[in-house]
Amino acid sequence: MNKSILLFLSVLSLGVVSCSTSTETNKPKPQEEVVIYDSTDFHTYSQKKDAYVTHLNWDAQVDFETQIITATATWDFINVSDTDTIVFDIVDLNITKVTLDNGQETGYSIGQTKAHMGAPLYVAITSETKSVSISYESAPTAGAVLWLNSQQTYGKKHPFMFTQSEAILARTWIPCQDSPGVKFTYNAKVKVPTDLLALMSATNPQEKNETGVYEFEMNQPIPSYLLALAVGDLEFGSLGDRTGVYAEPGQLDASIYEFGETEKMVQIAEELFGEYAWERYDLLVLPPSFPFGGMENPRLTFVTPTIIAGDRSLTALIAHELAHSWSGNLVTNANWNDFWMNEGFTVYLERRIMDSLNGTDYSDMLSILGSQDLAFTLTDLPKEDTRLKLELKGRNPDDGMTDIAYEKGFFFLSMLKEEYGKKRMDNFLKQYFTDHTFKNITTEEFITYLDRHLTGQDSLKRPKLMIEKWIYESGLPQNAPEFTSERFQRVGSSMKAWTDGAFEIDEIEVADWSTNEWLQFLRKLPDTLSVNKYAELDKAFHFTQSGNNEILAIWLEKSILAKYTKVDAKVEEFLIHVGRRKFLTPLYRALLEVDPKGKHAMYIYMKARPNYHSVSTETLDKLLNYSH
Numbered sequence: 228m229n230k231s232i233l234l235f236l237s238v239l240s241l242g243v244v245s246c247s248t249s250t251e252t253n254k255p256k257p258q259e260e261v262v263i264y265d266s267t268d269f270h271t272y273s274q275k276k277d278a279y280v281t282h283l284n285w286d287a288q289v290d291f292e293t294q295i296i297t298a299t300a301t302w303d304f305i306n307v308s309d310t311d312t313i314v315f316d317i318v319d320l321n322i323t324k325v326t327l328d329n330g331q332e333t334g335y336s337i338g339q340t341k342a343h344m345g346a347p348l349y350v351a352i353t354s355e356t357k358s359v360s361i362s363y364e365s366a367p368t369a370g371a372v373l374w375l376n377s378q379q380t381y382g383k384k385h386p387f388m389f390t391q392s393e394a395i396l397a398r399t400w401i402p403c404q405d406s407p408g409v410k411f412t413y414n415a416k417v418k419v420p421t422d423l424l425a426l427m428s429a430t431n432p433q434e435k436n437e438t439g440v441y442e443f444e445m446n447q448p449i450p451s452y453l454l455a456l457a458v459g460d461l462e463f464g465s466l467g468d469r470t471g472v473y474a475e476p477g478q479l480d481a482s483i484y485e486f487g488e489t490e491k492m493v494q495i496a497e498e499l500f501g502e503y504a505w506e507r508y509d510l511l512v513l514p515p516s517f518p519f520g521g522m523e524n525p526r527l528t529f530v531t532p533t534i535i536a537g538d539r540s541l542t543a544l545i546a547h548e549l550a551h552s553w554s555g556n557l558v559t560n561a562n563w564n565d566f567w568m569n570e571g572f573t574v575y576l577e578r579r580i581m582d583s584l585n586g587t588d589y590s591d592m593l594s595i596l597g598s599q600d601l602a603f604t605l606t607d608l609p610k611e612d613t614r615l616k617l618e619l620k621g622r623n624p625d626d627g628m629t630d631i632a633y634e635k636g637f638f639f640l641s642m643l644k645e646e647y648g649k650k651r652m653d654n655f656l657k658q659y660f661t662d663h664t665f666k667n668i669t670t671e672e673f674i675t676y677l678d679r680h681l682t683g684q685d686s687l688k689r690p691k692l693m694i695e696k697w698i699y700e701s702g703l704p705q706n707a708p709e710f711t712s713e714r715f716q717r718v719g720s721s722m723k724a725w726t727d728g729a730f731e732i733d734e735i736e737v738a739d740w741s742t743n744e745w746l747q748f749l750r751k752l753p754d755t756l757s758v759n760k761y762a763e764l765d766k767a768f769h770f771t772q773s774g775n776n777e778i779l780a781i782w783l784e785k786s787i788l789a790k791y792t793k794v795d796a797k798v799e800e801f802l803i804h805v806g807r808r809k810f811l812t813p814l815y816r817a818l819l820e821v822d823p824k825g826k827h828a829m830y831i832y833m834k835a836r837p838n839y840h841s842v843s844t845e846t847l848d849k850l851l852n853y854s855h
């Protein structure tokens with residue numbers, strides 16, 4: 228008996244969950260379950276060395292009443308080791324039937340559920356089996372999915388639902404081999420209420436139809452964390468030949484204006500990094516509960532409506548998500564320990580795009596703001612979590628999703644750019660994407676590639692780069708580049724003149740300030756600034772009424788800490804309305820700092836929590852010590 232049969236039988240013996248057909252009569256004596264992890268990815272139960280999937284055919288119905296997705300997932304796979312068991316990841320999926328490609332029902336069993344990981348689903352196969360069909364229902368509590376009632380949408384007339392699969396939440400709505408190291412193509416047929424439109428990370432419809440049935444195709448291989456679905460009252464607006472935006476009708480015009488530079492960004496990105504591999508690039512504007520700024524779902528980036536500022540000032544985020552079409556979606560981190568290979572590269576690419584679009588003085592301001600975030604994160608996190616290459620075994624991969632991956636990763640690549648020059652670095656990256664198209668990469672494979680194509684050629688210079696220190700050690704190496712900005716220096720002098728009393732507030736020259744200058748100004752407000760000064764600022768610049776959510780969020784945080792109580796109502800409104808974790812965490816932290824018992828914070832949280840996605844509640848439940 229080979230190892231996988233043993234594994235299969237040993238888990239069947241637990242009798243944790245039913246199985247069907249003849250295997251049931253054949254149960255061996257109970258014994259302890261042995262969980263075998265894939266040694267290349269500790270966040271999946273699936274065993275790609277034995278059998279890995281290549282294509283998904285997903286047939287689903289979305290029911291807003293019950294908040295359940297009823298579906299059949301048919302997976303084509305390659306049986307590498309002639310195994311008799313294929314393993315999938317699931318969380319709280321109610322499996323109703325599993326059949327093989329010969330139409331026969333087959334035995335399956337579900338192992339123990341572990342925190343964050345969910346459970347393994349073991350399916351019995353034969354050496355002839357090429358595909359399995361898993362029929363199931365998702366749980367209303369599925370971690371990836373947020374079900375919103377009509378009041379939680381812009382139009383307030385129709386419900387809305389969306390998924391967020393990264394990092395390991397795809398398994399809460401589709402049984403899958405939930406590892407970034409397993410890539411597959413997919414097609415889907417999804418039935419939704421006829422007044423709503425369904426969209427996926429695939430070819431998408433541009434308008435509703437009478438049947439409520441929509442079909443999708445994704446012909447380029449993707450990892451499971453890029454599976455995405457959204458259903459709502461959505462309309463399409465074109466932005467260019469191959470770009471467009473979906474939004475609720477009331478937000479469509481504003482979205483078309485805000486994201487008007489998208490087509491140009493795609494052109495810039497193609498010049499820098501090589502051909503765009505995904506045909507179309509569309510955006511989907513979600514309700515404000517969306518837990519992130521953006522998510523790079525292929526062909527259809529999901530974005531928060533909080534970047535609609537009315538003046539295109541927050542679109543670096545689009546450059547970021549677009550850049551993932553190369554770093555992340557085309558060349559993917561092999562597992563979550565290599566997360567910086569997705570995000571650090573993407574921040575670097577994002578700033579290269581913004582450099583071309585708005586000039587170096589603009590992208591340098593972004594880098595300086597990023598370095599401030601990094602400085603904070605370096606003091607905030609335990610030392611071992613400040614390495615680029617992480618060790619997340621046994622932990623929630625979300626623990627690694629910090630500014631270390633983003634900003635330390637960016638500074639590492641910027642250091643190489645300083646050493647080798649923009650042009651050589653651009654060429655190196657372009658080649659890197661070509662050589663790894665639709666593949667995965669580990670940090671170690673990257674170092675080897677880097678040495679072969681860039682850094683290994685000069686053996687005297689190589690040690691000075693401190694590559695291993697950057698990647699395997701904590702903190703920030705001394706050769707981290709420093710960015711300077713004349714525009715920020717001017718902000719600094721104005722601030723000083725005003726706080727010293729040399730300037731009246733209306734003498735500060737703000738006419739040509741971008742959002743970056745405003746953020747720098749607000750971040751650098753002295754901690755000692757009086758409440759009166761806050762009032763003066765608010766009167767002059769109307770921060771509490773700002774339609775720019777980046778500016779508003781930092782203003783509210785500073786005001787809470789300074790006890791400028793005029794913002795109180797706005798803080799409550801903002802926290803109830805917006806579910807973007809990046810804004811929520813600092814605001815709740817500030818509330819806790821001024822009132823450590825957390826009564827006020829909890830009062831707001833109880834009202835706001837139903838609007839938040841599980842990504843946000845996971846973090847905030849811990850911060851606020853909330854148990855349910």
Ligand code: BES
Nearest residue numbers: 393394519520521522523544547628809
């Ligand atoms: N892929 C991330 C979002 C993400 C990270 C989801 C980790 C789940 C786990 C996305 O590309 C991202 O980085 N979003 C940022 C954008 C910002 C850096 C411009 C965000 O949402 O704030």
Ligand code: ZN
Nearest residue numbers: 547551570573
């Ligand atoms: Zn990203």
